[in-house]
Amino acid sequence: MDLEKTARNIRINIIKQIYAAGSGHPGGALSAADILTLLYFEVMNIPSFTDENRDRFVMSKGHASALLYATLAQRGAIDLSLLPTFRKLGSPLQGHPDMNKVTGVDMTAGSLGLGVSAAAGMALAAKLGSHNYRVYTLLGDGELQEGSVWETFMAASHYKLDNFTVIIDNNNLQIDGEVDKVMSVYPLREKLVAFGFDAVEADGHDFSSLRKAFAVASNLNGKPCAIIAKTIKGKGVSFMENNADWHGKAPDKEQAALAVKELGGEL
Amino acid sequence: MMIATREAFSQAIVELGRKNEKIVVFNADLAHATKTYEFQKNFPDRHFNVGIAEMNMTGMAAGMAACGYIPFVSTFAAFGTGRNYDMIRNAVCYPNLNVKFALTHAGLTVGEDGATHQMLEDIALMNALPNMKIIAPADAVEAKQAIYAAAEINSPVYIRLGRAKTPVIYNDSYEFKFGKADVLVDGEDVTLAACGIMVAKALQAREVLKEKGINAAVLNFSTIKPIDKKAVLDFAKKTQAFVTIEEHSLKGGLGSIIASVTAENYPCAVKMVGASDTFGESGKPEELLEKYGLGINDIVSKALEAVNMKK
Numbered sequence: 001m002d003l004e005k006t007a008r009n010i011r012i013n014i015i016k017q018i019y020a021a022g023s024g025h026p027g028g029a030l031s032a033a034d035i036l037t038l039l040y041f042e043v044m045n046i047p048s049f050t051d052e053n054r055d056r057f058v059m060s061k062g063h064a065s066a067l068l069y070a071t072l073a074q075r076g077a078i079d080l081s082l083l084p085t086f087r088k089l090g091s092p093l094q095g096h097p098d099m100n101k102v103t104g105v106d107m108t109a110g111s112l113g114l115g116v117s118a119a120a121g122m123a124l125a126a127k128l129g130s131h132n133y134r135v136y137t138l139l140g141d142g143e144l145q146e147g148s149v150w151e152t153f154m155a156a157s158h159y160k161l162d163n164f165t166v167i168i169d170n171n172n173l174q175i176d177g178e179v180d181k182v183m184s185v186y187p188l189r190e191k192l193v194a195f196g197f198d199a200v201e202a203d204g205h206d207f208s209s210l211r212k213a214f215a216v217a218s219n220l221n222g223k224p225c226a227i228i229a230k231t232i233k234g235k236g237v238s239f240m241e242n243n244a245d246w247h248g249k250a251p252d253k254e255q256a257a258l259a260v261k262e263l264g265g266e267l
Numbered sequence: 268m269m270i271a272t273r274e275a276f277s278q279a280i281v282e283l284g285r286k287n288e289k290i291v292v293f294n295a296d297l298a299h300a301t302k303t304y305e306f307q308k309n310f311p312d313r314h315f316n317v318g319i320a321e322m323n324m325t326g327m328a329a330g331m332a333a334c335g336y337i338p339f340v341s342t343f344a345a346f347g348t349g350r351n352y353d354m355i356r357n358a359v360c361y362p363n364l365n366v367k368f369a370l371t372h373a374g375l376t377v378g379e380d381g382a383t384h385q386m387l388e389d390i391a392l393m394n395a396l397p398n399m400k401i402i403a404p405a406d407a408v409e410a411k412q413a414i415y416a417a418a419e420i421n422s423p424v425y426i427r428l429g430r431a432k433t434p435v436i437y438n439d440s441y442e443f444k445f446g447k448a449d450v451l452v453d454g455e456d457v458t459l460a461a462c463g464i465m466v467a468k469a470l471q472a473r474e475v476l477k478e479k480g481i482n483a484a485v486l487n488f489s490t491i492k493p494i495d496k497k498a499v500l501d502f503a504k505k506t507q508a509f510v511t512i513e514e515h516s517l518k519g520g521l522g523s524i525i526a527s528v529t530a531e532n533y534p535c536a537v538k539m540v541g542a543s544d545t546f547g548e549s550g551k552p553e554e555l556l557e558k559y560g561l562g563i564n565d566i567v568s569k570a571l572e573a574v575n576m577k578k
Contacts, residue, residue: 111357124331151318155317
């Protein structure tokens with residue numbers, strides 16, 4: 001499996017979807033593309049997307065929906081031809097993921113803080129039913145400002161959900177600017193450790209670094225795991241990188257063509 | 268006999284837990300007040316006290332429902348529907364997940380705790396949510412059956428329960444039918460349409476009206492969403508006048524719901540008994556009902572007004 005190539009295809013399809021829709025959130029989708037690539041093509045156990053015992057993934061930062069759809073399409077859960085319908089009237093590919101419209105979307109999300117809480121509920125369900133599946137969820141770093149997220153962290157640790165892995169897409173940018181300027185969530189690792197997590201930092205664009213972090217997560221030691229993935233918002237498209245302006249804006253035709261070209265594809 | 272509807276919930280949920288191992292209960296540090304501690308005693312593995320954290324409680328319940336469990340979320344109605352609204356909307360109702368909200372301490376009859384804990388807007392909030400169903404049982408007998416019925420419905424359900432001991436109006440032969448109003452007493456002159464603990468008051472008001480020569484029908488609209496349109500329209504045609512009676516705000520409660528059915532389909536006189544754009548305050552349950560316009564005399568005078576409007 002060529003993970004690099006897969007991640008590149010996913011990034012191309014993120015840009016194509018958002019360009020076709022004329023709206024969407026490229027920055028935070030591109031930043032987590034490598035994380036989702038590794039999850040869906042190496043880490044997670046998904047015999048089929050309807051298997052009760054499959055590992056679950058919840059996109060808590062639901063605005064990165066284009067990333068989730070591009071990944072599911074790459075993984076065969078969604079027909080690639082559906083991607084151009086993203087965010088359009090009648091499409092199953094809603095602006096924020098809807099579990100009832102797309103097989104493969106494990107939880108509806110969009111209101112920040114919601115997905116992580118539901119994901120913890122799924123991990124609790126696995127424990128109660130003595131199932132072996134694991135639950136992964138991806139949060140934005142800005143999302144950590146939602147108070148209910150910390151309610152969930154408290155509970156995950158209290159219920160010893162060692163089948164639960166939180167990945168924080170730590171690109172340090174949210175809509176209104178830098179996370180530490182808007183409302184600092186730092187120090188992250190220390191906070192998560194204090195909440196009872198195994199907390200590890202990783203380079204969110206380096207598969208071997210992420211792989212090591214997921215190995216820590218797979219450890220059934222009675223503690224949930226948090227992976228603080230250092231990422232670059234807009235990763236892969238030079239003019240989108242580290243620029244909060246690309247949080248929730250679609251590229252025009254010229255920009256989309258340039259972005260896709262930089263990623264090695266064609267619009 | 269006086270029994271609180273929260274007491275009935277406590278018994279019913281244990282029964283359910285015995286029959287169905289998919290039933291789980293979530294609580295936010297109110298296991299004693301909401302009486303889920305009985306479930307906790309019987310099924311410690313299936314009772315989750317998440318601490319004072321209503322939002323995460325609801326999100327986790329949604330996650331469990333997505334994995335095939337039937338979670339009953341329990342706290343006070345004020346926090347369970349108010350603070351929690353976004354989670355109910357986006358984590359439960361939008362994905363139509365099978366989470367039940369058995370919320371106690373609804374309405375003024377919370378009593379001494381005062382306005383922060385006396386929820387009067389919950390029906391309005393929950394009625395506005397697609398996929399949500401609402402049941403406000405009239406007494407302990409109906410509350411028990413409503414809990415059983417809610418477990419059989421594959422969608423979110425809000426069961427509105429009270430703190431105070433209130434009269435039992437049904438005997439054990441009563442059969443709750445989800446979505447159907449119960450005609451307690453038939454009548455021709457005016458329809459007293461009540462829900463929750465106000466049904467017992469409506470029955471008492473009927474006796475007073477009878478002495479004044481008015482023959483009132485009394486209907487229990489325990490299912491508030493979906494409202495029993497047929498019952499509303501049958502009695503609109505029959506009596507031409509309604510008094511709606513609820514321990515809830517007049518804005519967006521049973522009265523608003525019934526009035527919108529009559530206004531659209533069969534305009535007739537509708538007078539409303541409920542809390543009038545106000546918060547409550549500390550006091551004894553009965554004192555509060557009197558002060559805030561929810562006494563038997565208030566029902567009687569509104570009924571007389573409704574009858575006069577017909578002429």
